[in-house]
Amino acid sequence: MNDIATPISPASPNIAASTEAPIMTRPVGELVLEARQLDFAYGKTQSLFGVDLPVERNRITALIGPSGCGKSTLLRALNRIYDMYPGQHATGRVLLNGEDILSDRGSVARLKARDGDVVLNDSGLDTSALRARIGMVFQKPTPFPMSIYDNVAFGVRLHQKKSKAEMDVIVERSLKRAALWDEVKDKLSASGLGLSGGQQQRLCVARGIAVEPEVLLLDEPASALDPVSTAKLEATLMELKKDFTIVIVTHNLQQAARISDHTGFMFLGKMIEFRPTAELFERPQSPRTRDYVTGRFG
Amino acid sequence: MDRALRRKLTNGVFVGACGLATIIALAALVLILWSLVKEGVGGIDANIFTMTQPAPGSPGGLKNAITGSIMMCASGMAIAIVIGILAGTWLAEYGGQTPYGHAVRFLNDVLLSAPSILIGLFVYEIMVAHLFGHFSGYAGALALALLAVPIVTRTTEDMLALQPNTLREAGMALGAGRGFVIRSIIWKAASAGLLTGGLLGFARISGETAPLLFTSLGNQFFSLNMAQPMASLPTTIFQFALSAYDDWRRLAWVGALLIAVAVLAVNTIGRLLARETHRP
Numbered sequence: 001m002n003d004i005a006t007p008i009s010p011a012s013p014n015i016a017a018s019t020e021a022p023i024m025t026r027p028v029g030e031l032v033l034e035a036r037q038l039d040f041a042y043g044k045t046q047s048l049f050g051v052d053l054p055v056e057r058n059r060i061t062a063l064i065g066p067s068g069c070g071k072s073t074l075l076r077a078l079n080r081i082y083d084m085y086p087g088q089h090a091t092g093r094v095l096l097n098g099e100d101i102l103s104d105r106g107s108v109a110r111l112k113a114r115d116g117d118v119v120l121n122d123s124g125l126d127t128s129a130l131r132a133r134i135g136m137v138f139q140k141p142t143p144f145p146m147s148i149y150d151n152v153a154f155g156v157r158l159h160q161k162k163s164k165a166e167m168d169v170i171v172e173r174s175l176k177r178a179a180l181w182d183e184v185k186d187k188l189s190a191s192g193l194g195l196s197g198g199q200q201q202r203l204c205v206a207r208g209i210a211v212e213p214e215v216l217l218l219d220e221p222a223s224a225l226d227p228v229s230t231a232k233l234e235a236t237l238m239e240l241k242k243d244f245t246i247v248i249v250t251h252n253l254q255q256a257a258r259i260s261d262h263t264g265f266m267f268l269g270k271m272i273e274f275r276p277t278a279e280l281f282e283r284p285q286s287p288r289t290r291d292y293v294t295g296r297f298g
Numbered sequence: 299m300d301r302a303l304r305r306k307l308t309n310g311v312f313v314g315a316c317g318l319a320t321i322i323a324l325a326a327l328v329l330i331l332w333s334l335v336k337e338g339v340g341g342i343d344a345n346i347f348t349m350t351q352p353a354p355g356s357p358g359g360l361k362n363a364i365t366g367s368i369m370m371c372a373s374g375m376a377i378a379i380v381i382g383i384l385a386g387t388w389l390a391e392y393g394g395q396t397p398y399g400h401a402v403r404f405l406n407d408v409l410l411s412a413p414s415i416l417i418g419l420f421v422y423e424i425m426v427a428h429l430f431g432h433f434s435g436y437a438g439a440l441a442l443a444l445l446a447v448p449i450v451t452r453t454t455e456d457m458l459a460l461q462p463n464t465l466r467e468a469g470m471a472l473g474a475g476r477g478f479v480i481r482s483i484i485w486k487a488a489s490a491g492l493l494t495g496g497l498l499g500f501a502r503i504s505g506e507t508a509p510l511l512f513t514s515l516g517n518q519f520f521s522l523n524m525a526q527p528m529a530s531l532p533t534t535i536f537q538f539a540l541s542a543y544d545d546w547r548r549l550a551w552v553g554a555l556l557i558a559v560a561v562l563a564v565n566t567i568g569r570l571l572a573r574e575t576h577r578p
Contacts, residue, residue, distance in 0.1 A: 079471060081467055081470060081471055084466070084467070084470055084476065127470075127473075128473040128474070128475065129473065130473075131470070131471055131472060131473040132472075132473045135471065135472070136467075136468075136471035138464050138467065138468060138471075139464075140462075140464055142462075142464050142465050142467075142468035144465070144468070144469070144482075144483050144486070144487075145483065145486045145487040145489075146486065154469075154472060154474075154482075155472035155473065155474075158472060158473050158474050158478075159473060204468070207472065208471075208472070211472065211473070
């Protein structure tokens with residue numbers, strides 16, 4: 001993949017110039033989720049540096065960039081899934097409908113130490129309530145060791161008491177939206193582990209949307225899938241953006257170009273360029289973005 | 299000698315050595331099982347299960363020993379599974395990397411290979427000598443539990459550590475708390491492994507004699523009272539096999555065969571169950 005055309009080394013002048021301001025074209029529509037000046041650290045190693053990410057409602061936002069650039073880290077900061085690992089810290093503001101979700105004591109203390117006295121608009125969401133509103137699908141399919149039905153119902157049962165009939169409706173609707181219903185409707189009580197990789201991933205999507213989140217985060221959801229399954233998953237996502245807002249991390253540039261409305265190119269923990277997808281791919285403004293989308297490095 | 303031939307020869311010698319070692323190990327196992335069956339099967343009749351142990355020369359069976367063994371093994375395993383699974387879960391999911399966690403793991407590994415007679419003496423000192431003042435089925439069950447706990451703990455930790463982190467993240471990404479994810483997803487995903495831990499523990503304690511001699515002692519009468527001395531198959535075998543009477547020695551063989559069959563049966567059923575629940 002490293003094409004030698006632009007050798008990457010710490011001494012490279014390209015890197016030294018990376019202090020330049022990001023090239024941002026902010027979406028005109030309503031923002032459902034927004035990261036502002038977000039830093040992230042794995043212990044002592046900082047891996048995000050002042051990243052801004054606006055996410056427009058009912059659109060697909062793609063994050064691209066070479067491995068290790070911080071795409072997944074940014075995604076994991078948005079629903080605070082990093083919380084389960086001690087030593088991982090996000091500092092900055094993440095707004096869900098204008099309300100701060102990084103409002104726990106530690107995050108606020110770090111933010112004040114960095115930026116001085118900042119006034120937060122606390123959302124008051126704990127991580128459980130937060131994750132009900134910001135769902136996540138992972139790179140490798142992660143069906144739970146239970147039936148297809150119970151997989152989809154799992155998240156709903158955590159947050160609401162539903163009758164069997166109501167749950168049946170939710171499970172069917174979620175599987176239909178994830179374009180999996182026709183393939184599994186006769187074996188809902190079979191184990192989710194028996195499905196193919198592509199079906200498992202759509203099951204995870206169905207499980208994620210069953211709780212009706214506002215935002216669905218997808219971390220390279222198609223990288224373990226064959227082209228046919230990938231195409232099905234992409235069609236599903238295009239359909240889902242009518243009801244949900246989607247943020248997707250992908251290594252597949254064609255995939256970002258095919259399905260997303262906005263694309264952010266990240267490099268070495270910084271947002272380099274964030275613009276409408278067509279513009280970013282056809283007329284990249286940063287030389288690094290140009291090199292990446294034309295395949296000169298990556 | 300050219301290289302291809304040398305490789306072929308080396309390979310042949312190595313495979314041959316492996317095969318020979320396997321045959322030796324299997325031969326020992328087959329001989330044990332064979333002598334068990336040969337000496338034991340002949341003595342099996344209805345009396346074994348319906349009569350208690352006899353005086354030399356009169357008819358009798360192993361009813362008291364079988365019941366005692368089942369009761370003490372079952373209660374021992376119940377204690378061991380609860381403590382072992384919780385401890386193993388704590389090591390794998392919560393405190394395993396803390397200094398205290400490392401200490402617990404180290405001591406557990408020491409206990410794993412502790413001589414069972416020491417465990418028997420320990421329980422004797424606490425329960426028989428002080429707490430109860432006499433031998434009892436409870437003391438026997440506790441001694442067996444202490445033997446099985448390290449096995450269940452170790453296996454549980456190993457099996458939970460095998461579960462991918464993404465599975466935990468996926469559960470938490472839906473808004474579930476850590477404890478709930480462990481109970482409803484991780485334990486389920488590792489269920490076959492947890493069962494294996496239980497089976498290994500059971501196999502270890504089912505034939506233990508030394509700790510029972512110090513704790514439950516034995517009882518020639520039928521008793522369901524665990525607060526009193528209790529018979530068990532291993533102690534009965536120990537007593538009968540060393541005796542000078544042919545009918546007692548025959549009963550000892552039958553008892554040994556029963557233990558072997560029970561371990562085999564529990565293992566097989568466990569494996570079948572695990573395969574059944576894990577079939578996609």
